[in-house]
Amino acid sequence: MLKLVTKNIGVENSHTLAVAREHGAYSRTAKALAMSPDDLVQEVIQSNLRGLGGAGFPAGRKWSFLPKDSPKPRYLVVNGDEGEPGTCKDKYIMIHDPHLLLEGIIIACWAIRSHKAFIYIRGEYDLPITRMEAAIAEAKAAGILGEKVMGHDFALDVVVHRGAGAYICGEETALLESLEGKRGWPRLKPPFPAVEGYMRCPTIVNNVETLSYVPFVVEMGGPAFAALGCERNGGLRMHTVSGRVNRPGVYELPVGTSLREIIYTHAGGIVGGRALKAVIPGGSSSPVLTADEIDVPMDFDSLAKIGSMAGSAGIIVFDETVSMVEALQVLIRFYAHESCGQCTPCREGTAWLEKIVTRILDQGGQPGDADNMLRIARNIMGNTICPLGDAAALPVISFVTKFRSEFEVWINKGRPVASIPLRPTHIGEPAMAS
Amino acid sequence: MIVNSQSATSPQVIDCGAVDHTGPVSWSATARQEVETIIARYPDRRSATLPVLWLAVREFGWISHQVELITAEVLMRPLDEIHEVVTFYTMFPRRPLGRHQIEICRNISCWLAGAVNLRDYLKQRLGIGPGETTADGKFTLSEVECLAYCECAPALRFDDRYVGNLTRESIDRLLAEAE
């Protein structure tokens, strides 16, 4: 099976410059620097590389939105915040192949004519932070970063910036505010960061994984990269599979691989041979799918067509024993906790939703609760500064709509069954004592 | 292809318990120099706020009012702006913590893997609830949102190390090994 950004994982000392170089690191930089920035952007447009941080915006097109004639400096900001529940892929690149990410950064900076890049890494990620800092130091010492990138007339400085525990700082404008030394309060868009980003200068924000594919786009050419995926969704991507499957883990697969194949073939099917109940396909913000909706290609367009999102490809699997009411409580509690509080519908709505679900679970459900939840969630949608509001509302709407009878059972009769079964916490380890 | 995580090999333990900030504090000479190095990485001073606060956590253990004052001073920012930033983020401790910090994840993947039971087990073993520190100052327990180790759920963060595929046995081992 073809691997690109994960191909060096497992190679001993893959994070060091010497080993990374043996495995191809920086071999594509020279080729990219020999191309004109505009040609490079065209190559990335042709590759159909989509943003892998969640929104799926075509990477090359985003780069082409930078104003052509601004006298201000341009910045590249790398999003390594990795806060979307169910998603844990970027850390593998930063831990095991930091030089691949750096190469992607160099190529992107050349394409967008930026001389300074910031890598914003979530505060808890000690090892990824250490590894990225060490890789930058090695690259500087080797003349790969600095005044003359690999001997070319091109200066580039890369700085690691450590976050401090706020999910909202993964949202690009909140991230920029945080980078500017403020609380992570999202900004109204437009202006988009490409026009007014970090320090009001033109800025491109890209996810770690997105940038790590850029060297491969350069190596194989845009059209060949595009051909690895499916229509309008080029290449491969890393899928995180967690929840009730036999082999949770991160799988790098062609964009457009079917969700069923990922769950049953790669991730080994459902724990205990139980029946599948539901799947969140793209990280906790994406609407839940029922078991009969999993014959869908995991690409941005196909999932949008059935009312969900490919998002960050954080696939979370629920088996038949999971209570959807309890699961929704876990999710909505998260959004209520992480709302930055700027917009009333998001701040009040998420707290209110959490209160209702909790009351239902405490046997205090009332007849109108399900409709009330839908109404509150719909009032958040579209009425907020940033997409966190929608991200909180969408799971509520999809859970209550698709599993309504389960909510009604709780509301009318109280707790139906004990729904968190004890299970082996990891395959191959002794079962958890009760 | 399945990828296995790797955790940090040399955990750096921050000793927070012993620091009392009733009086003024000041930067050490090396820390003061580090502040300038940090500031030089950014086009403006204000952008250095988060890294300087991280340095303060390393130096002083937690962010007291006194620490906010000297941070505001080196960054040349009003005190209330610094306070606003410190309180927005969850990782800047605003009170002394135990010698070891245990953060257990309560988000969806960990919950699906039985994190509730393990949290209760930890509470029982330590005799404290989330947000509390043991009487001997050894452990502070907290419940946190997704740690981005969902593929190894249930997961916790022990100081700067991650422990995945958590079981009661691995919790016992962790607690026994901690000095």
Ligand SMILES: Cc1cc2nc3c(=O)[nH]c(=O)nc-3n(C[C@H](O)[C@H](O)[C@H](O)COP(=O)(O)O)c2cc1C
């Ligand atoms: C609430 C929220 C949280 C987000 N968290 C992340 C994150 O942790 N990592 C990430 O790369 N993108 C995250 N995003 C998406 C970013 O805003 C942005 O779209 C992305 O970093 C752009 O990079 P890409 O085009 O390469 O995907 C988040 C968005 C929202 C609304």
Ligand code: SF4
């Ligand atoms: S939608 Fe929520 S998180 Fe986003 S800006 Fe508004 S209050 Fe903050």
Ligand code: FES
């Ligand atoms: S849900 Fe616990 S680490 Fe992601």
